[in-house]
Amino acid sequence: MARAQRGDREAYRALLEDVGPLIARFMQRHVREPADAADACQEALLALHRARHTYEPARPIEPWLFAIARNVATDFARRRRRRALREVVMDIIPEPVVEPERDVRTRFQHALGRLPAAQRDALVMLKAEGLSVAEAAARAGTTTGALKVRAHRAYVALKSALGR
C-alpha cells in the first residue's frame, strides 16, 4: 500500500487483487442481497481508493481495510432498511415450499443475520475462514480476549435461535 501511495500501479493492482476477494466475502456475509453485495464490494473498493492516502504504513492494513468495508456495508444496510419502509406489503403471500434441510439453513442464515455485526464477524472469521484468534482480533481491530467473548456470545445466540 505504501508503494501504491507513491503511485506504483503494479503494486496497487496486486493489492486490489489480493483484497478484492476478501472484501467480496465480507460483503456476502454482511449484505444479504447478492446484487447489493456486489455493489457494496465495488463501493468498498472505491472508498478504499479514495481513502488510500490515510493508510499508515507502520500499522497493519487489515483493521484499516475492514473498517472501510464495514462502513460501506453499514451504509448498504441502512439504505436497504429505508427501501424496505417504502415497499408495498402484499395481501396474499404465496405459500413457500420448504424442504427440512433448506429450512435449517435458512433459519441459520436468518439467525446469523440477526447477530450484532461484531459477533457475526468474530464467529465467521474463526469458524468459516479458519483464522486464529490473534489474526481475527487483528482484523477486527480488537483484543484477543474481546474477540473470544464476541465469538462465544455469537455461538450462544445461534444455539438458542436454532433451539439446540
Next chain:
Amino acid sequence: MERMPPHPHRRDTVVAELVADAHAVRPLWPVGARFALWMLFPALGMALAAGSTRMPDLGAHLREPAFVAQVAALLTAALWWGFLALRASVPGREPRPAELALAGLLAGTALTLAWGQAPETVAAHDGSAAGFVWSGLPCSGYSLMFATLPWIAALIALRRGAPLAPRMSAALAGGAAFLAAAAALRMACPLTDGRWHLLAWHLLPVAAGVAVSAAAGAPWIRRWRT
C-alpha cells in the same frame, strides 16, 4: 456458509479503473504530528486570553491550585477530545467506547470543577435579565473567538482524512475547540456575575459547539466519499 464472491468480472473492471486512476497521493501526516500542530491553536487562544484578560489579578489566580486545576481540567478535556477527533480521520482508528467514556468523564470533571469553584454572588449587574445578558455577551463573543481557529483547523484536518463516523468526529472537533475556548475564557473573564453566568456564557457554548459541529461539520467532512 462460504460461497463464491459475486460477479468477479465486475470487480475486475473496477480494479482496472482504479489502477488507471492511481496517481501518487500525499499520505496523511501521522496522528501525533497533526495533533501537535493542532495544539498550537488552543495554545494561541490561551495566550490571547492571558494577554487580553479582564481579571485584575490573573497572576495571583494562577498561583491558586484550585484555579489552575480548573483550567488544566478544561484544557486536558479539550486536548483529549481533539486527539480523538484527529485520530478518527483514519479508518479503523475511531474512538473505542472506553475512550469516548473517558472523553465524557474528562469533560464532566472539568465542567463540575468550574461550576464548583464559581462564586455564587452576582456583582456585575443589577440582577435583571437584561443585565445578565448584557454582561454575558462579551463572554459569548470571546468564546466564539477562541474556539473558531481550533474548530476550523480540526475540521480541515478531518476533511483531509477519511472519517468513517463523520458526525461523531465533527462533534469531537467542536467539543475540543469549545472546551479549549472555555479554558481560555476562564482566564479572561473575572466571573463577577456568579455561577449562572459561567453556565450560560462559558459552559453552554461547549454543548452548543458539539451540537452545531455535529450537524454542520459532518456533511462537510463526509465529502471524501464522493
